[in-house]
Amino acid sequence: MSPSLTGTGHGAASRGGGGPPARAVPHWRRGLRPYLLIVPALLLTGGILYPFGLGLYYTVFDFAASKPQPDMVGPENYRRIFTESSFWESARVTVLYAVGAAAVETVLGVGVALLLHGSTRVGRVLEKILILPLMIAPVIAAIMWKLMLQPSVGVINHLLEPFGMGGVQWTDTPAGALLSSIAVDVWIYTPFVAILALAGLRSLPASPFEAAAVDGAGWWFTFRKLTLPMLWPYVLVAVIFRFMDSLKVFDIIYALTEGGPGDSTVVLQIRAYLEAIRFQRYSFGISYMIVLWAVVYLVTMVLVRYLGKVQNRAAEVPK
Numbered sequence: 001m002s003p004s005l006t007g008t009g010h011g012a013a014s015r016g017g018g019g020p021p022a023r024a025v026p027h028w029r030r031g032l033r034p035y036l037l038i039v040p041a042l043l044l045t046g047g048i049l050y051p052f053g054l055g056l057y058y059t060v061f062d063f064a065a066s067k068p069q070p071d072m073v074g075p076e077n078y079r080r081i082f083t084e085s086s087f088w089e090s091a092r093v094t095v096l097y098a099v100g101a102a103a104v105e106t107v108l109g110v111g112v113a114l115l116l117h118g119s120t121r122v123g124r125v126l127e128k129i130l131i132l133p134l135m136i137a138p139v140i141a142a143i144m145w146k147l148m149l150q151p152s153v154g155v156i157n158h159l160l161e162p163f164g165m166g167g168v169q170w171t172d173t174p175a176g177a178l179l180s181s182i183a184v185d186v187w188i189y190t191p192f193v194a195i196l197a198l199a200g201l202r203s204l205p206a207s208p209f210e211a212a213a214v215d216g217a218g219w220w221f222t223f224r225k226l227t228l229p230m231l232w233p234y235v236l237v238a239v240i241f242r243f244m245d246s247l248k249v250f251d252i253i254y255a256l257t258e259g260g261p262g263d264s265t266v267v268l269q270i271r272a273y274l275e276a277i278r279f280q281r282y283s284f285g286i287s288y289m290i291v292l293w294a295v296v297y298l299v300t301m302v303l304v305r306y307l308g309k310v311q312n313r314a315a316e317v318p319k
Helices: 007-016 027-037 039-058 076-083 085-116 121-130 138-148 155-163 174-203 207-214 219-247 251-256 268-278 282-315
Strands: none
Touching: 027 039, 039 282, 076 282, 085 121, 085 174, 085 219, 085 268, 121 174, 138 174, 138 251, 174 219, 174 251, 207 219, 219 282, 251 268, 268 282
């Protein structure tokens, strides 16, 4: 057999050709390689933990623009937060916003995914159009909707005038401002839920649905007993992302209403901004952010554990 067709012949020819001999990699360098792979992760972790730890450190002081020499106050900032009525009002608004936005986006997203599940030409075109709201920055989308919701010159009221609904004060009343903020959030992020649900629908096995069709099962029975149980893990992933993001919303509400009218749309994130930046009570504002982080962390942990149980139940559905 020709040497060019064998690995040993080719290697021998290379070594015999006068090329430099291959140097053996030292043992300590081979042992160091796995640790070098985790250096980016360590740098990223450090970049997260350092400002977080520094923020925790600031919360035990009373840093403020009016007090250049702060004193250590221990947990006093947290005690003030939980004893102020403004905190509980902001927490109520935050929960209403997060629950309302996540619920509407989930229902609409799953509905849109079911409509687009068929491989029709119209469905394929609508899939491309569906992601357009996600390509717009939330602040830009909120400003755009703020202009459209203007009572006198907004296009929304102009379109509703033939139906006798013109002149609605969309963002000038407490209830209207909160509902308008949720509507903008729904417009932006419903496609996110729909895309995840659509991916889940297309990954479901076909055999259970074929068996149900042979047995004469109706659409509602098939959806309730097969589609929804197997699709629920995908939907729950979208719910976790959207609920977690809605709890710490800032950009949409601030660009649309700036927390008004009054304090009707001041969520916890905006309350922290007002305390730290506008009122220049830095430690108090950071304490608000730490409390919000704890709430988001606990809620996410509960939802992730529930997701694990749902995934186990979905795996038990006959494939």
